[in-house]
Amino acid sequence: MSGKLYGIGVGPGDPELITLKAARMIESAEVIAYPAPDPGESFARAIAAKHIAGDTREIVIRIAMRAGHVPSEPYDRAAEAIAAELEEGRDVVVLCEGDPFFYGTFMYLHDRLCPRFGCEIVPGVSSLTAVAAAASRPLTRRTGTLNVFPATLDPAILKARLSESEAAAILKVGRHLPQLKELIADLGRLDEAVYVSHASLPQQKVVPLAELEADEAPYFSMILIAKVER
Structure with a gap:
């Protein structure tokens, strides 16, 4: 049985604005994925850091953003890595700054993966x-x-x-x-x-x-x- 993909909104920056549901799901996640600049640290991960267990496997989605351009390659690679986890029956929690569906990076993974796997969106403070x-x-x-x-x-x-x-x-x-x-x-x-x-x-x-x-x-x-x- 395949795992389930979760798009988790972690809010605008203040860690206290993470919802209770998002915090619970991050704490119990076996695998998490999150966007990060190339190079640089992930803002989404920083917001959720205290809820991430030490043994959680992490998939970093490195994105070199340019004005007016959304690169497809990083999302293609991330979707492939996440799909491999889902096919092994492991749920994957994807962290997204703000809300996943309000200019959120998760929407690009949703397009690629949710037609094939079960998917749930946890909204965040936008x-x-x-x-x-x-x-x-x-x-x-x-x-x-x-x-x-x-x-x-x-x-x-x-x-x-x-x-x-x-x-x-x-x-x-x-x-x-x-x-x-x-x-x-x-x-x-x-x-x-x-x-x-x-x-x-x-x-x-x-x-x-x-x-x-x-x-x-x-x-x-x-x-x-x-x-x-x-």
Whole structure:
């Protein structure tokens, strides 16, 4: 009998935001897998570290990410290694920062493996809700709507969509920060925007976008745009 694949959301960074179910499953896992930069340490593993037993087998998914490009080879190799464990009847827990299905790396393994094996998703606290909490900004209220955009969108497309949005979140800010500030200012919405980086972590930063003096942002940063109601 084949093992089962689990996609586990470990939250935005604060280890205390791991759900009870995720912690229990990580603690009992015989095999875990997780993404890591190439080179570098895995953020997902660091979040879950205290729940990983010493004898747990680990599959590291090394990914050299480039802007706007999702490489297929690392996920193909990881899927092959995970499939070998599943075929031997061993369950595999895959750690994913935030939530597995909200811009999560696990979705690429899900595409490759879940048609062949049993699969369960354990949702996690997403970066979106963590940023809203850090900024003390409700995302929506009553009949309001929220749009979510990656900063990697074509600027003209992003500007057009933002102009039609009641409230919006822009993820993956990084090197796009100066361009985003200019675009949001052109729309007359700079005073509605707040910048958050490293939400839930000790180095968390929350600043009105109009007051932010920086030319670049870390990958784990987001801009929220919405009118503040009193």
